[in-house]
Amino acid sequence: MGAQTQDPQDGRDAIVFRDAAVRRGEKVIWQHGNFAIPAGSVTAIVGTNGTGKTTMMKAELGLLPLASGSVTVLGRPAGEANRLIGYVPQSYTSDIDSNLTAEQSVLLGLTGTRFGIHPITRAQRERATQAMSFVGIADKARYRLSELSGGLRQRVAIAQAIVSDPKLLMLDEPLANLDLASQRSVAHLLARLNQELGMTIQVVAHDLNMLLPILTGAVYLLDGHPHYADMRKVLDSKLLTHLYGTNVQVVTTPQGDMFVTPSLDEPEGQPMDMHTAAEVAELHHHAHTPSMHHTDHAAPTDRSHKE
Template sequence: MQSRPVEAATIGDDGRNDSADDAAIVFRNASIRRGDRIIWQHGDFSIPAGSVTAIVGTNGTGKTTMMNAELGLLPLASGSLKVLGKPAGALNHLIGYVPQSYTSEIDSNLTAEQSVLLGLTGTRFGIHLITKTQRAKAYEAMTFTGIADKAKYRLSQLSGGLRQRVAIAQALVSDPKLLMLDEPLANLDLASQRATVHVLSKLNRELGMTIQVVAHDLNMLLPILTGAVYLLDGHPHYAAMNEVLDADLLTHLYGTTVQVVTTPQGDMFVTPSPDEPDSIEQDTHDPAEVAHFHHHHASRSTSLGAEEEQA
């Protein structure tokens, strides 16, 4: 794994980067449509290089859709999207991607080493001559993720947590600048979640890698997150974590009463309120209230109106 210098980006009060030159991902008035339905619109923000960012929101808000757009797999309905300084999809060879379905779709008869090597050969079919350089790269990626001693184990012999680290090693083997993971902690036990987060922290801290994670539960990731993209009422927004960790905002985001708790040691975690009445209105996304927590930019603030209501 090769280390890279990290240039800090300055975040303005509105959550946008003051300089897109320091950004890994830049959305400008972007929207995604499927058929007649707008999935989300008015995406206008930048994600800093060297950051660890979560994409959060309830089911169906378009979290995975956003990653697919960043990979150039889904075209924008409007606006623009640049990833690593080029139009989405142009530099996918510099992106490591771990899909949510990796552990269920990969051939369980492959060894960990064979699986990681797919990140270099690009296919699991046919006979491929593996060079010493490729094998060394695979071993380096497995060592970094802590699975080198499992190289000859078949995936069927590994726990879910170890298979997830195989998936990350496969994404890392080509030395990406950006690592994208879709629900990497789903269906893992607590110890495996912690081990996975440790690998992500190490990648960001030691290699300066930009990391983006789709996540439902923020708690395990909180120690390493620098910011979040939150999808609320059909509009994506970026903010630093100290702004996202707001009980009122998270209540609107998740549609249920949420509290942010700080321990005496200074650690924070997000939890549902224990005393929520049974009669509470679950859909708390009232437009007037939500406007207090996020806003669009002045250049189009007067043109949303009915367009937002339709979203």
Template sequence: MADRMTPMQPCIVCHDIAISRGGRTIWSEGTFTIPRGSATAIVGTNGAGKTTLMKAELGLIPLSHGTMTVLGKPAGEMNAHIGYVPQSYASDIDSSLTAEQSVLLGLTGTRFGFHIISKKERDKAREAMEFVGVLDKAPYRLSQLSGGLRQRVAIAQALVSDPELLMLDEPLANLDLASQRSTVHILAKLNRELGMTIQVVAHDLNMLLPILTGAVYLLDGHPHFAKLNEVLDSKLLTHLYGTQVQVVTTPQGDMFVTPNADNIGCNDHPDMHSSSDVAQFHHHEDVRMDDDHAHIDRKGNGQ
């Protein structure tokens, strides 16, 4: 993959943005700047408009008010420099395709009709697959792969064109713990080793905490951006999720977000990992990448 180390310049700049659909305002009064090289989550309750914000950044949904630039241009104009992994990838993609054919769509998907795959295109696809650890699955049909492996194929497809910004909509949804860990480690490599800007729509912050630098949170009908240490506030998260939440720091310095102990056994069911799950993720031990596992050293770098 190409090295994309860049200064902390603006990646996304929003000024007083708002979106309305069907005569209803989804959210409004959004003014914030997300720097390049950051790893940012978009968080909020169901229906708050998280995916809507990401689609607006891609120029797929028009703003009803305000201005937005992405990679220095109006939203939608720099999409060739953006990798996007939709939440619906697993259901939308033709499961009869091989993993390699799927990744190649990241280079050829906008063309119509039959065309010959060049050696350069095939080499780029294989490079992306090797980076995410699925090169050995190249000839397998997607229907033969687990959900975790399909997710890594989806990321490879988004990476094949060397994007400056990688957007992922709920990339950890419906994955088991090992597959979630593998996905997060891939994102960590992209962000820390290549300087790629990462943006993730997420319900659960816990698994992403080790890589996040900030978050856009959709609260009371308005999008806000803040650095991660400002977002990890019990009062803010309680207001955001509508249930009592506490931010816990372990003796090792790891942090996780958990329902307040006073609420255990009540009818609240926040979409969050348990502290034991998060502890497994933060535990700095090597894991081998086979099927849904990534081999990671103590610094979080892929082997």
């Protein structure tokens, strides 16, 4: 793994939507997509369930035809630059054979998923080792996926996606079903991939909080239209309340830390999944980056897996 060299794409927009629309049957999922995502950014696709977040990522990968308009990715029509894209699907842990070892899984990022026995070159094995080392699982190379926690399997998935040195890394709900510590470590890993290797990163996310320290912008699907804005504009209480259909507050402390919290006027007795002050401080210590002074304050999902 190494920092990526300059090429003509650097400094340009990584993804460009021009009046893009997607239909499913007669139903318009979203339309009038007109925006550009900068190269070198860390961007979330956010919105409530059913608004078309995964659909957007599939359109960018050329897996779903557009009803109208165009999507350009890394300077090429969607689908034509996929060899330069690392992709981590939400269903990775259920789709891949859990009897594979971590190393075998990562090598699939180089050899593909073709059936049969494929000779592995020394160079390929070295690249797999480098990818596993970067994500912190080199010591788990011989473990079967079935022996690894959810957090470690997610790191295997990311290692497989980055082993071919992509320019763009796309992840669909990478923090789903992970405990707080695993969510934090994955977010920190994404920050390192962006800062140290220069990867442009796009994440489908239902909850923004854990990603706040690393995000530079967000695509939000609202009223059937996708929009893009930098995080300073997205982190607006009125916008987030409209976006999620429930009262949301954006709170800034005197230290400049930012929190997204459920509004205090939630019905009495409403269960609220909030981090403790100690957890927030721990996140701030590990995942905070100089460019974004944001800190997490709420809503990891399922915490059944321990890393």
